[in-house]
Amino acid sequence: MRVTVVGAGYVGLVTAVCLAEKGHNVICADLDREKIDKIRLAIPPIHEPGLEELLRRNVGTRLVATTSLHNAVVDSDVTLIAVGTPFDGNAIDLGQIRRAAANIGTALRNTSTYHLVVVKSTVVPGTTDEVVTPILEAASGKKAGPDFGIGVNPEFLTEGEAVKDFMYPDRLILGGMDDRTIDTLAALYSPFNGVEQLRTNNRTAEMIKYTSNALLATAISFSNEIANLCSALGGVDVVEVMRGLHLSKYLSPILPDGSRSVAPITDFLWAGCGFGGSCLPKDVKALIAHGKRAGHPMSLLEAVIRVNEHQPHQLLALLRRHFRSLKGIRVAVLGLAFRPGTDDMRESPAIPIIKELLAAESEIKAYDPAASHQAAKAIRSQHFALCDDLVQAMTDVDAIMLVTRWEEFRRVPELLAQLRPQPVFIDGRRMLDKRTIARYEGIGL
Ligand code: NAD
Numbered sequence: 001m002r003v004t005v006v007g008a009g010y011v012g013l014v015t016a017v018c019l020a021e022k023g024h025n026v027i028c029a030d031l032d033r034e035k036i037d038k039i040r041l042a043i044p045p046i047h048e049p050g051l052e053e054l055l056r057r058n059v060g061t062r063l064v065a066t067t068s069l070h071n072a073v074v075d076s077d078v079t080l081i082a083v084g085t086p087f088d089g090n091a092i093d094l095g096q097i098r099r100a101a102a103n104i105g106t107a108l109r110n111t112s113t114y115h116l117v118v119v120k121s122t123v124v125p126g127t128t129d130e131v132v133t134p135i136l137e138a139a140s141g142k143k144a145g146p147d148f149g150i151g152v153n154p155e156f157l158t159e160g161e162a163v164k165d166f167m168y169p170d171r172l173i174l175g176g177m178d179d180r181t182i183d184t185l186a187a188l189y190s191p192f193n194g195v196e197q198l199r200t201n202n203r204t205a206e207m208i209k210y211t212s213n214a215l216l217a218t219a220i221s222f223s224n225e226i227a228n229l230c231s232a233l234g235g236v237d238v239v240e241v242m243r244g245l246h247l248s249k250y251l252s253p254i255l256p257d258g259s260r261s262v263a264p265i266t267d268f269l270w271a272g273c274g275f276g277g278s279c280l281p282k283d284v285k286a287l288i289a290h291g292k293r294a295g296h297p298m299s300l301l302e303a304v305i306r307v308n309e310h311q312p313h314q315l316l317a318l319l320r321r322h323f324r325s326l327k328g329i330r331v332a333v334l335g336l337a338f339r340p341g342t343d344d345m346r347e348s349p350a351i352p353i354i355k356e357l358l359a360a361e362s363e364i365k366a367y368d369p370a371a372s373h374q375a376a377k378a379i380r381s382q383h384f385a386l387c388d389d390l391v392q393a394m395t396d397v398d399a400i401m402l403v404t405r406w407e408e409f410r411r412v413p414e415l416l417a418q419l420r421p422q423p424v425f426i427d428g429r430r431m432l433d434k435r436t437i438a439r440y441e442g443i444g445l
Contacts, residue, residue, distance in 0.1 A: 004076040012082030017054045018166040020063035022191035027072040039065040047343035050163035073107035078116045087282040105139025115148045116184045124290040125206040149181030152202040154209035160341020175205025213283045219268035221307040227271030227444025238271045238444025271444040273428035274311035276338035276347040312349040318441045326360035330397040335404025336368035343370040367393035399424040
């Protein structure tokens with residue numbers, strides 16, 4: 001099929017390159033000329049394992065990149081919208097969606113065959129039918145249904161594992177206004193043999209995405225609330241509590257051969273310094289705001305956000321136990337990305353932690369295997385220095401804070417053992433064995 005993907009961000013670019021790899025002819029369209037120039041040279045504009053190889057294989061043959069959305073749509077059968085949907089503090093900001101829909105609609109004036117428009121961005125239930133469809137109809141002068149179809153196909157990929165997640169999805173949610181729309185969407189995904197598909201209407205498809213993210217966010221805040229109580233009670237370590245919880249047959253059923261099948265949700269039932277990224281925080285907030293508008297306040301999810309926003313500060317509270325004042329204290333922050341495997345720092349817990357350290361006039365050194373270039377843009381202070389490697393970050397500091405679960409940080413105990421005097425080590429992810437570090441502090445300990 002001839003496919004246009006609008007938006008070449010984390011979701012759009014991965015979608016475009018993976019659909020090309022699966023045999024479709026894909027045009028990747030973005031307003032950002034710098035991104036498009038890089039894609040044309042098969043240089044990934046984001047850090048994502050496997051992306052470069054797929055770009056090299058497909059750019060110039062089945063994948064082309066352009067800033068001209070109009071021509072791309074006219075030359076396609078299907079257009080996927082994968083632009084950003086941030087939260088503006090009050091509600092979901094549909095500005096990028098509205099502009100993309102208006103541009104696609106204008107291009108649809110010049111198409112002579114049935115075209116399918118699919119919303120892949122995460123949008124609150126009702127957006128596609130009530131916002132996107134009227135914009136497309138007005139701009140195209142055509143009617144949704146007979147002239148073009150409109151569907152919703154939410155994306156569940158995780159940054160850092162995006163290519164693998166897209167190529168081997170756990171489900172395909174095919175939302176559509178009618179059977180023709182859903183059938184066309186199913187044809188787009190026909191190279192994904194054997195993946196379970198759920199055919200539904202647009203609103204339900206939109207709601208499935210929010211429900212999935214809200215559950216994961218709830219699991220994380222639940223674990224963090226339990227962790228904070230463990231700390232307050234004393235004599236209880238949340239790591240053991242969570243291990244005991246994971247042994248429940250609901251989370252790790254015992255198989256006939258006596259082994260256990262551990263449910264991946266257990267990864268979210270683990271104490272830490274909170275969730276971040278471009279999805280969970282904004283999606284939960286958008287759903288809460290949408291619930292309020294619908295006359296249904298969501299008190300559980302409000303608490304999930306409250307716990308999460310407080311959680312990064314728990315690390316500072318642990319640090320303050322060791323120093324009368326944080327002024328002039330030299331602190332190494334290990335990890336800046338919101339999760340390992342990505343360079344994305346959007347809503348990373350590292351940001352409030354660094355801001356609070358700067359406000360307290362600490363001297364900060366930071367190291368991240370992938371996100372340094374993002375940090376250089378996001379944080380500018382003479383008291384904040386980026387390091388090239390882990391050893392440099394850990395040298396000559398009074399305290400070390402682990403914020404992101406990068407595998408590389410497993411080396412920390414061995415490196416710490418060589419340091420005199422020993423800095424305080426604060427494990428914001430409960431990643432390392434407390435018995436291997438002299439001055440260990442951790443969430444939920
Ligand atoms: P992003 O900010 O990385 O990328 C959005 C891209 O859209 C940008 O490159 C921007 O220049 C481009 N753009 C905006 N308006 C445009 C227009 N009118 N025409 C052409 N290009 C335009 O965003 P993202 O992280 O890829 O997220 C995209 C959507 O997918 C969001 O709704 C997000 O919630 C959802 N989502 C994201 C993830 C994730 O892990 N990032 C996972 C699942 C779903």
